[in-house]
Amino acid sequence: MGIAERKERQKAELRDQILAAARRIVLDEGFASLTMRKIADAIEYSPGTIYLYFESREEIALQLCREGFSVLLAALAPAAAVSDPVERLRDIGRRYIDFAMSEPETYRLIFMDDPKFMKEVFGENGERKTDDEPGSRAYAFLETTVGECIATERFRQVDTRMAAQLLWAAMHGIVSLKISCEAMMEGDPADIGAAMSETLLHGFMR
Amino acid sequence: MGIAERKERQKAELRDQILAAARRIVLDEGFASLTMRKIADAIEYSPGTIYLYFESREEIALQLCREGFSVLLAALAPAAAVSDPVERLRDIGRRYIDFAMSEPETYRLIFMDDPKFMKEVFGENGERKTDDEPGSRAYAFLETTVGECIATERFRQVDTRMAAQLLWAAMHGIVSLKISCEAMMEGDPADIGAAMSETLLHGFMR
């Protein structure tokens, strides 16, 4: 509650403004269009000022990725309320596709652009980041649900990790093709996602 | 076989050299690193010369996409020798993943970078390019095989187009995550692809 604290607060505020502006630009025009100058224009500061809050453009991009994963995790979270694990898997799929199609450029930044960002946020070479990271938690949520499905014995004896990977990859395939290659995915991604869920679930079941 | 023809030939040769150099660069460093200067260095001509053979960098990228699709089509083609349609689907999946993982940067250029390229080569908004385009032919090959599977009555009565889309999207999901997000796909993409094929096929079957 002193002067130092106020300064802290103000500093954090401008940092947030910078991130918000950057998010807006990525959302609207994609990551390739994210430049320090555009951010500076948006927040009505000079470009140089941004460097007092972020070391580089890359650090901003990294932070956007982290936040993107948080938003994804938050988007998936309500599925936890679905008690039946198989039904919950369907719900997760729906929510995943919803998220991707509502923020395609954020999705692209995280999952389709430079592998560097993903590595930093999710981990690499099998050794993932701490389980606290939103990315790890989102994946863990999926894997746990798959485990529950297997435990109910409605699924065949499939490998939990493999099954979770297949589900994630399949959903990712739909939205990423829809994003970068629209002509190849005909129809509403929600419908395609539903069909994918049904087919995979049917494939996993006894 | 006159002087004019020799000039034609030589012109085509340098054009091919330019494309070959560009392909090499994309293969090694990715599309973002493809610059006119790098191409010029590689072919040992000045940057300006390239513009006598190609209108712009974009035209070169477009041509690389077209060739990429041709390579993909050629990679899938041997699967036609497999008589059993279900087994042929498995083979197509294997070959698709082989192609993507052997030329990840080409794959990225076609399927994961700028949607513009894909549009130009594959078509957009449902209305696809002429059926002669390698992209269309690759997709048609898959769809035809799916149709044959349904005709054998070993598949449930699923929509042919939808089933083909699911298969493509699922395989694309695996390789594209492996390319831009390696930590999320643990294990050999060939193994994951095999598991995906089995699960989807099982899901499609009665």
Place this chain on the structure above:
DNA sequence: GTCTATAAATCGATAGAC
């Protein structure tokens, strides 16, 4: 803390000499 000004390094594409 913020700004102005600018460095330093790209890049795509072009003009004009030869």
Place this chain on the structure above:
DNA sequence: GTCTATCGATTTATAGAC
């Protein structure tokens, strides 16, 4: 047809005045 030279625009990032 090719090269040299360069335009013009862009970028990230920094230096120094205030």
